[in-house]
Amino acid sequence: MRLTPRDTRFFDLLTTAAGNLVTGAGLLTELISVPIAEREKVAQLMHDTEHLGDDATQEIMLALNTSFITPFDRQDIQLLASRLDDVLDDMDEAADLAVLYRIDEFPPGVEKMVELLARAAALTAEAMPGMRKVTELSAFWEEVNAIEDEADGVYRRLLAHLFNDGWAGGDPLKVMKAKEIVDRLESAADAFEHVADVVQTIAVKES
Amino acid sequence: MRLTPRDTRFFDLLTTAAGNLVTGAGLLTELISVPIAEREKVAQLMHDTEHLGDDATQEIMLALNTSFITPFDRQDIQLLASRLDDVLDDMDEAADLAVLYRIDEFPPGVEKMVELLARAAALTAEAMPGMRKVTELSAFWEEVNAIEDEADGVYRRLLAHLFNDGWAGGDPLKVMKAKEIVDRLESAADAFEHVADVVQTIAVKES
Amino acid sequence: MRLTPRDTRFFDLLTTAAGNLVTGAGLLTELISVPIAEREKVAQLMHDTEHLGDDATQEIMLALNTSFITPFDRQDIQLLASRLDDVLDDMDEAADLAVLYRIDEFPPGVEKMVELLARAAALTAEAMPGMRKVTELSAFWEEVNAIEDEADGVYRRLLAHLFNDGWAGGDPLKVMKAKEIVDRLESAADAFEHVADVVQTIAVKES
Incomplete structure (x- = not known):
């Protein structure tokens, strides 16, 4: 049963949830x-995506309560759904704050962080259907960890620039606002790593 | 045994722990x-409540080590106790910082956040004795999530006000201090959601 | 088997990982x-140590995948390895930010926080070989919690000093930078508590 689970519904739902992360990164x-x-319109689309994510999570929870047989431990599926949701929450918060704070410009390095998030989202979306053979997904954990590592480096250099190089004329409130937004992007990169950790946990159990 | 656990001690201890959250929100x-x-006196009462919370947590841990039969998985009870404790830690930190920072006034929106925390605390205190029939608690998870969502919205509007509208005359250090306190309240709302997540995990296992 | 596990490899690997935390605190x-x-040179050594930590974590993950018998639940060993790694990540971030921000001086209280981290690291390094008799480690959880409590008190007084007493001439950007570094130290103290929580979880299961 473990190697050929017939109930593919969970893989489909997880794939949908991961697809929302690709949309969010876009x-x-x-x-x-x-x-x-035009930022407000984009943030609204992000919010709609975040609601789709909530729907996917709830559908997974519901399916867990009504399915007799699940491919993995129920709690692991629940945790994975919840970790996927965390990524989208961070993306949504970043977009929301960008609108709320009405910041003039994004600090340099933000494009790179968003690009790394898009790569992590693509990897995650590819991995979800592959959960059927989760023990073959060890590269996923390593790749997402490498991305998180790179995002962390970009994040720290970005902070140094914000604080040391007179960004926004050294206006403390503007620096704080930019930092808040960038913190959410860094948190999204961390959240991808937490998704990969759960996948790794499931792989360890299945091996 | 699952439906009519005779060892009610755990439910009593969890109910006590949740009762401390109602006190904390008050x-x-x-x-x-x-x-x-008079703030310092209130913060001291909060600190006393936090110590009561620690005692309840330790009593639960001790009971786990000495009880042969537990109504749920030991680790889930341990996790639930630890999550309840997290809420009180955040409340205690918020009160402590309010005193340490000697801030003149709380920014608008703080009353609403505290009111939402009080509602989440009341719901949690109601849910704990109901853990006996945990599968009937699905509304709890939804209600706490809805409160967390609302708190999140209030939190972000509050931040926008702090940073954009010249609050405290735009004094950066005062804005930072207010933000630190509000962050703890937002963290407490998150912590309630984590409590609900554990309850949901237990319900999934029992179903 | 539980009381006299013959596969001592995991204890050795966890001991190595905890030893890296002692190095990090040093x-x-x-x-x-x-x-x-000379700070950059020290931060580079910290970065090397963090890489050693990553290696130890990966070795533990690999050993989990190839060992038929493990002394405890595989997931608990995995979680413990990951929590040990979190501590070193926080230490590494603190050192990195101290260099990146080029801050002139560390605020008072930082020495005390680092000293508490060194104590927690020493306790953790002592506890790891003792994991063989994990049920005898209950004092470890209490001691690490007491250290985290003390670190928390130092942290809050330090924040009050930063924000209220005109530290760095009340320069908001300097205050923010110092706070970022101190936040990482506080996070490292929390991370030690999370290590102790996993040890406690394992002890509860084994008892």
Whole structure:
């Protein structure tokens, strides 16, 4: 049963949830390139995506309560769904704050962070259907960890720039606002690593 | 055994722990309404409550080590106790910082956040004795999630006000201090969601 | 088997991982006492140590995948390895930010926080070989919790000093930078508590 689970519904639902992360990363890319006046529209689309994510999570929870047989431990599926949701929450918060704070410009390095998030989202979306053979997914954990590592380096250099190089004329409130947004992007990169950790946990159990 | 556990000690201890959260939320309500000179006294009561919370947690851990039969997985009870404790830690930190920072006034929106925390605390205190029939608690998870969602919205509007509207005359250090306190309240709302997540995990296992 | 596990490899690997935390705490002690010009060299040593930590974690993950018998649940060993790694990540971030931000001086209280981290690291390194008799480690959880409590108190007084007493001439950007570094130290203290929580979880299962 473990190797050929017949109930493919969970893989489909997890794949949907991961697909929302690809959409979210795409919207972040848009958010940082459109004119300020159009940011609110993009943030609204992100919010819609986040609601789709909530729906997918709830559908997974419901399916867990009504399925007799699940491919893995129920709690692991629940945890994985919840970790996927965390990524989208961070993306949504970043977009929301960018609008709320009405910041003039994004600090340099933000494009790179968003690009890394898009790569992690693509890897995650590829991995979800592959959960059927989770023990073959060890490269996923390593790749997502490498991305998180790189995002962390970009994040720290970005902070140094914000604080040391007179960004925004050294205006403390503007620096704080930019930092808040960038913190959410860094948190999203961490959240991808937590997704990979759960996948790794399941792989360890199945091996 | 699962449906009619005879060892009610765990439910009593969890109910006590959740009761401390109701007390904590009540003290936060007091903290933000009393004159500055009386804040320290309220923070001290909060600290006493936090110690009661620690005692309840330790009693649960001890009971876990000495009980042969537990109504649920030992680790789930341990996790639930630890998550309840996290809420009180955040409340205690918020009260402590309010005193340490000697801030003149709380930013608008704080009353609403505290009110939401009080509602989440009341729901949690109601849910704990109901853990006996945990599978009937699905509404709890949804209600706490809805409160966390609302708290999150209030939190973000509050941040926007702090940073954009010249609050405290735009004094960066005052803005930072207010943000630190509000962050703890937001963290407490998150912590309630984590409590609900553990309850949900137990319900999934029992179903 | 549980009481006399013959596969001592996991204990050795966990002991190595905990030993890296002792090294990390030692490097933090050095970092805050050397002249600014030498900080980068110390941060580089910390980074090397963090890589050793990553290697130890990966070795543990690999050993989990190839060992038929493990002394405890595989997931608990995995979680413990990952929590040990979290501590070193926080230490590494603190050292990295101290260099990146080029701060002139560390605020008072930092020495005390680093000293508490060194104590927690020593306790953890002592506890790991003792995991063989994990049920005898209950004092470990209490001691690490007491250290975290003390670190928390030092942290809050330090924040009050940063924000209220005109530290760095009340320069908001300097206050923010110092706070970022101190936040990582506080996070490392929390991370030690999370290590102790996993040890406690294993002890509960084994009892």
